[in-house]
Amino acid sequence: MKHLIIGNGPAGVIAAETIRKNAPDDEILLIGNEPEPPYSRMALPYLLMGDIKEQGTHLRKNPEHFKEMRIEQRFGRVRRIDPQLHKVATEDGSVFDFDRLLIATGASPVMPLIPGIDAPGVHSCWTMHDARKIIQLARPGARVVLIGAGFIGCIVMEALAARSVRLTVVEKRDRMVPNMMGEGAGRMIKQWCEKKGIRVHTSTRVEAIDTVRRQDGSLAGTPLVARLSDGRQLHADLIVCATGVKPNVGFLGGSGIKCSQGILVDASMQTNLHGIYAAGDCAESFDNDSGRTMISGVQPNAADQAYCAALNMTGQRAFQHEARQIDVIDTLGLVSASFGQWRGVSGGEWVEMSDDRNFRYLRLEFNKDVLVGSNAIGLTEHASVLRDLIRHRIELGEWKDRLLQNPTLLREAYTACAGHM
Incomplete structure (x- = not known):
């Protein structure tokens, strides 16, 4: 069996390693579009800070790692996929065969359309x-x-x-x-x-x-x-x-692979075409919590999806039903959290508490007696409670009115109401 993986970021690397562990004799080809060892984009800020050297961004520190795992690496930009012939063509004219294909091409920055944006510097x-x-x-x-x-x-x-x-x-x-x-x-x-x-x-x-x-x-x-x-x-x-990113799916035109914003996949991470999978920032999957398809551009999600896809590519059965969302951010030491429908819902109630002097903020959004969304700043002790209350749609009953009067009673409300789940 020949496995071809387009993209050598975290999703591509984890998929290649998972395939090797589950299919010791199969062929694996990993194609990246940068002449660099596979690295993590999430590590680049730490490189800028001086906390790590370039090697610290590498996904695998041993330079012989991929050779030892018999994972072949090539560098090039894919320009076309032919699902009928099971072939992938790169811009330099190379053509590669596959039996199973994983698209893990990630995303690219969206540059604003303003004069001078391409200037040096x-x-x-x-x-x-x-x-x-x-x-x-x-x-x-x-x-x-x-x-x-x-x-x-x-x-x-x-x-x-x-x-x-x-x-x-x-x-x-x-x-x-x-x-x-x-x-x-x-x-x-x-x-x-x-x-x-x-x-x-x-x-x-x-x-x-x-x-x-x-x-x-x-x-x-x-x-x-x-x-x-x-x-x-x-x-x-x-x-x-830093004005946003978009999935790298432009090269899929004419391939028959269905895309919305990203590549549409099912719970097994397979596209609409048998034997062709997608994972990471280019994949758009259904999220049970939100009830819609979404792209989750976070590395843990890419890892989960890649692992799932790789297992299915080797004949096992695995499913991914949730897409992790970015919900906590540390900004120069100030920790903020955003959960659920933080914009609120039509006809819903809300309460806001703000302590500007101490940089503490909390806003809760309710739909009837269920907490459906929140923003919180400087209140890390409430993060896990907020996440659970919202995710599990816990009915608060009379505690909803208590929270509207004093939103900091979250832990007490959780303790009182979680037992009814």
Whole structure:
């Protein structure tokens, strides 16, 4: 049996190793599109901080690991899949056969459509190449503009702050981490970042990036200027974009593999075509908790999906019914959590508690007597209780009214009501 895996990130590597353990004699080919040893993108911020060296980002530290496991590695970008002929073609003209195929191509940054975005000194923070460029430019005291304050943006922000740069964050939405936090929570995170010395502009767009040159055509000392929608101009030595990602599925056109945002898979991680599977940031699976298909761009989810797919590729039966969501974020030491339907539901009730001085915040969203969503900041002792109450849809009865009066009584409410599950 020939197993071909497109993508050598965490999902691809875990799948290859799982196949080898369960099919000792099968052939395994792992194709990556970067000329680097397989590495974790989640480790790149730690590389920027200086906490690890490049080798610390490698998924397997032993350079002979894949050779010893008889996992063949190739580097190239796949341009076409032919499911009928069971062949994969890469951009350099190479063609590879397969009996079972796993697509684990991950995602790529979405760069904003603004003039000057392709100027030298403008980078995303997604690849090892990006990280090397950022390390060169983000020296202590350098002026850095970060575009985007979502989940990924906040992780990159922390890494840049650790390099002692003069950092400004620009977010087009009205708050930080807008896909996880409501207005009150996002405002508090902004205040925390500003307290830490970071300038934050919300409800503001970068409309253009200019390259500053001297009369002789050479770059000036501060080579970039970001022009903002509010009229301000930010001089920068480096601009980093963290404005979202999209699944790498464009090469699947004409293959017959069904996609929505990502590659649609069933609970076995198989696509609509027999013998072809997908896992990780490019896969869109059904989540029982939310009742819809979703892409969960977190490494633990990629690992679970890859393991499931690999078992099925070797003839076993495995199923993945849940997609883990990002629900906790540490922003420069301030821990925030977002669970369930944190935006609330139509006709639902809610309660909000805010202690700006101590950076503690809690908002609870109810549907009748069930807690359906929450935002919490600086209240880590309540995180597991919030997650369980929401996930298991525990009926609170009279405790709902008590929580509306005092939302910090979560543990008492859980103790009183969890026994009725």
